[in-house]
Amino acid sequence: MSQINVTRSSMPTYEEYCEEIKELWESRWLTNNGTKHKTLEAGLKEYMQTPNITLYTNGHLALENALNVFDLEGEVITTPYTFASTTQAIVRNRLMPVFCDVREDDYTIDADKIEALITEKTSAIVGVHVYGNLCEVDKIQKIADKYNLKVIYDAAHAFGVSKNGVSAATFGDISMFSFHATKVFHTIEGGCLTYGDSKYTAKLNALKFYGMYENGEYSEVGSNAKMTEFAAAMGLCNLRHVNDEIAKRGEAAARYYERLSDIKGIKLNIKQAGVTPNYAYFPMVFDGYKYTRDQVFEILKAHEITARKYFYPLTNTFACYKDFPSFGDKKTPVAKYISERVLCLPLYADLSISEVDMICDLLLK
């Protein structure tokens, strides 16, 4: 029997990718806003229904630039139930994360607990659309408007997700999507920012190009975060197939739901009202089941199936933050509870129904 990993990258055929990159051998234009980059930008703008988009070499640098573009200072309210990138991007921008707990049902930031954390130093809210579950965007926007805060979404998990037909790319002031190889849509490594106000485009372009504006002046302290033509070409191929890939993920997820719903001690991801999901992950929370999360992880591992303790540990417990006295998981008990019990099962477009059944059989036996 062959190994089953928690994820498996979607890929076009070898021929399709070769065809896409062929002209790069003629043009020798390999990066810096070439044809592939421009075409992908236009395609994603339409697919994601966003008025503005800027592409990046990865999602993390996109998020760092998103925080940078608003000249934020002081404190940022966020959650520890996320990938390392979210918290690291905040700290690397010399901002202080203030951790809000998450909602027990969908693991996103608990909007009802945000106001109590706001101080005169607060400048922004950074929410994470965990597993493609959308944050309570309306509630969050109301709070942000009341206190004049920026809203930034880590939408790395939310490609293709919409709420009542409105794209996840349109919420808040700016959203970051990751196009890493493990994500629903990918460019090998890559990412983007989507935002409503076109006035940010020039600064974002400068920030990803050493701080240089079109007039040649270095008016920002920038870095290098450009997407290459080879990455953009992979994106162009994958974008052609992404709807099919999401549909195939949906079929595997439906089988998991069929097999694992209504089992005592196992909680599956909820289906949010009005939300069109992308089936990015298949998280399960084990509480009172005959095996613990860690036992299930080991049982699957013994059968060459890799599940992932995702997100574990919480970012507010990372060793690199040992000198941040306000950190730690005590103030985020729900996040701590979930992170100690959650396991993401394998889910990807090519995962067959018989493989899903085999995983379920192991879990349930």
Ligand SMILES: *Cc1c(COP(=O)(O)O)cnc(C)c1O
């Ligand atoms: C993948 C991911 C990122 C980082 O994206 P990269 O493209 O890998 O840099 C950030 N936040 C979350 C929640 C992610 O899952």
